[in-house]
Amino acid sequence: MTTDPSPAPGVAPVLVIGVGSPVRGDDGVGPIVAARVAERLGEAAGIDAGVGAGVEVRLLDGEPARIVEAWTGRDLVVLVDAVCRGEAPGSLVRLEIAEDSVFAPARTPSTHAGGVDDAIALGRVLQRLPGRLIIVGVEPGDMSVGAGLSPAVAEAVPQLEESVLAELHEVRA
Amino acid sequence: MTHKATGSRALSSDALARVEGEGAMRVEIRDGRVVDVQLNIYEPPRFFEGFLRGRGYTEPVDITARICGICPVAYQMSACTAIEDAVGVTVDGALRELRLLLYCGEWIESHALHIHFLHAPDFLGFDSAISLAAVDRAVVERGLEVKRIGNRILEVVGGRAIHPVNVKVGGFFRVPTTRELEPLRAELERGLELAVQVVDWVAGFDFPDQELGCELVAADHPTEYPMLADRVISDRGLDIAAAEWLDHIEEFQVPHSTALHARVLERGEYLVGPLARHHHHAEKLAPAAARAARDAGLEPSCVNPFRSIIVRAVEVVHAFETAIAVIDRWVRPAFAAVPVAPRPGVGHGVTEAPRGLLYHRYEIDDAGLIADAVIVPPTSQNQPTIEHDLWHFVEANIDLDDDELRRRAEVTIRNHDPCISCATHFLDLTVDRS
Numbered sequence: 001m002t003t004d005p006s007p008a009p010g011v012a013p014v015l016v017i018g019v020g021s022p023v024r025g026d027d028g029v030g031p032i033v034a035a036r037v038a039e040r041l042g043e044a045a046g047i048d049a050g051v052g053a054g055v056e057v058r059l060l061d062g063e064p065a066r067i068v069e070a071w072t073g074r075d076l077v078v079l080v081d082a083v084c085r086g087e088a089p090g091s092l093v094r095l096e097i098a099e100d101s102v103f104a105p106a107r108t109p110s111t112h113a114g115g116v117d118d119a120i121a122l123g124r125v126l127q128r129l130p131g132r133l134i135i136v137g138v139e140p141g142d143m144s145v146g147a148g149l150s151p152a153v154a155e156a157v158p159q160l161e162e163s164v165l166a167e168l169h170e171v172r173a
Numbered sequence: 174m175t176h177k178a179t180g181s182r183a184l185s186s187d188a189l190a191r192v193e194g195e196g197a198m199r200v201e202i203r204d205g206r207v208v209d210v211q212l213n214i215y216e217p218p219r220f221f222e223g224f225l226r227g228r229g230y231t232e233p234v235d236i237t238a239r240i241c242g243i244c245p246v247a248y249q250m251s252a253c254t255a256i257e258d259a260v261g262v263t264v265d266g267a268l269r270e271l272r273l274l275l276y277c278g279e280w281i282e283s284h285a286l287h288i289h290f291l292h293a294p295d296f297l298g299f300d301s302a303i304s305l306a307a308v309d310r311a312v313v314e315r316g317l318e319v320k321r322i323g324n325r326i327l328e329v330v331g332g333r334a335i336h337p338v339n340v341k342v343g344g345f346f347r348v349p350t351t352r353e354l355e356p357l358r359a360e361l362e363r364g365l366e367l368a369v370q371v372v373d374w375v376a377g378f379d380f381p382d383q384e385l386g387c388e389l390v391a392a393d394h395p396t397e398y399p400m401l402a403d404r405v406i407s408d409r410g411l412d413i414a415a416a417e418w419l420d421h422i423e424e425f426q427v428p429h430s431t432a433l434h435a436r437v438l439e440r441g442e443y444l445v446g447p448l449a450r451h452h453h454h455a456e457k458l459a460p461a462a463a464r465a466a467r468d469a470g471l472e473p474s475c476v477n478p479f480r481s482i483i484v485r486a487v488e489v490v491h492a493f494e495t496a497i498a499v500i501d502r503w504v505r506p507a508f509a510a511v512p513v514a515p516r517p518g519v520g521h522g523v524t525e526a527p528r529g530l531l532y533h534r535y536e537i538d539d540a541g542l543i544a545d546a547v548i549v550p551p552t553s554q555n556q557p558t559i560e561h562d563l564w565h566f567v568e569a570n571i572d573l574d575d576d577e578l579r580r581r582a583e584v585t586i587r588n589h590d591p592c593i594s595c596a597t598h599f600l601d602l603t604v605d606r607s
């Protein structure tokens with residue numbers, strides 16, 4: 001989409017972002033999945049920093065400017081988040097943010113106040129979207145403060161983890 | 174967001190699926206007069222107070238940092254000082270300096286976010302920073318850069334930007350070397366330059382005339398514009414140690430909100446935050462911040478909530494200068510934390526979060542566990558004042574249509590930068606004119 005501004009030297013070209021709050025029930029699914037992905041990548045690379053070869057993993061709270069900052073200059077970003085689309089809790093969704101939808105109302109429903117959808121809109125306007133942006137999401141059930149993951153979402157975690165890894169493998173293959 | 178219309182005239186915000194109940198405002202109008210204004214902003218500290226009971230005395234620092242992604246350092250600093258107060262430990266010297274540096278990072282990041290992404294679009298006629306960026310990309314990029322540099326402090330000192338992991342009761346897990354702080358200093362110099370430009374930019378906005386009439390409460394420090402402090406003052410005679418908080422400030426339940434509200438026992442509603450801090454401590458601003466304030470025409474006591482954007486911008490300059498000064502004075506201490514052993518007791522902590530004074534109180538039992546926790550965040554302290562402000566606004570603008578009324582009510586709320594400010598973009602507004 002754009003390469004402006006240029007990635008800083010040493011920035012991994014591939015980024016996995018887990019978005020959400022760990023204290024708000026199913027909203028915490030993004031960071032949980034991303035942390036598991038980091039562990040798997042770390043094992044594969046023989047390191048424990050959560051950074052496999054050329055892949056970085058970040059856990060973010062959904063604040064749009066932080067998301068834009070994190071993905072600026074990356075070739076591929078796989079973002080894991082709870083996505084409300086009115087389906088059954090635990091339903092999975094994969095969205096690739098299309099290159100040609102600039103200024104289209106392609107707002108990605110997310111669970112954060114001014115979250116991923118605002119980050120996408122801001123990234124477009126500032127020409128700071130990553131080369132490819134894929135959202136791997138799951139429909140949340142309970143997002144009340146202090147609740148853990150609901151059973152349906154907890155059950156979806158391994159599949160979400162595999163989906164993220166598959167996106168990474170595809171680009172490396 | 175869904176909204177059920179039940180007899181009264183109801184409006185719903187932007188149809189974005191999100192957490193229900195994040196923010197709600199209800200206005201009741203009878204015969205052309207406002208009879209009730211209720212604001213409910215999501216606030217999680219109540220849950221955390223219960224969650225902390227029975228936890229180890231070192232745990233509130235990490236646990237309360239998760240209350241807010243925008244101001245985790247404030248929660249950590251108030252928690253640390255309260256627990257250190259309970260066990261009779263003082264953290265000073267280089268370790269206190271490092272805490273100041275970390276706090277500067279949070280002030281910069283939080284204020285840069287509020288100024289550019291929430292508040293400025295209101296003055297410039299844009300519905301969001303995204304529309305603003307489409308017209309003036311440079312100012313939004315500058316805001317992002319200021320914010321990023323604040324973030325760098327959190328990464329270098331805090332270990333990471335959200336929920337810093339390097340903070341503990343007694344100090345830090347690890348203290349940085351002079352060499353590690355050097356590249357940060359260069360970035361802060363650049364941030365300082367940009368921050369002065371931001372003051373100049375916001376000072377040129379058009380500000381409606383308005384003056385708040387409430388009591389102004391801030392933390393107090395004899396020589397510093399307060400971030401870390403242990404006393405609390407007001408312009409109406411309050412001058413107390415943190416330990417006397419509960420004797421003078423009362424939290425009370427209101428039926429329409431899960432959050433407790435607060436008032437000064439003797440007098441009533443009050444305001445914490447940039448306007449209150451600046452009113453009490455303007456003369457303690459660092460030199461470039463004081464200069465920027467003067468050039469911006471900021472009066473020594475400003476109680477116009479719209480002009481709080483100038484005060485925030487000035488505080489960003491101050492935070493950059495303070496951070497640079499800390500680095501220039503930095504001598505790495507031989508230890509990263511002072512030893513802290515548990516003992517039964519009660520401790521109090523007040524520090525200045527970006528959006529205002531944050532009070533913590535912990536009671537530690539014989540086993541070193543938290544027996545009781547009280548957390549009074551700035552937003553619940555300001556909530557009665559915000560409702561009052563809204564009441565006056567609605568009364569003066571009662572003939573506006575509901576959409577314009579909502580838009581401008583949101584602006585009124587954003588002036589006060591309530592916790593999770595972004596929630597005000599999702600206000601579920603009900604105007605009942607029946």
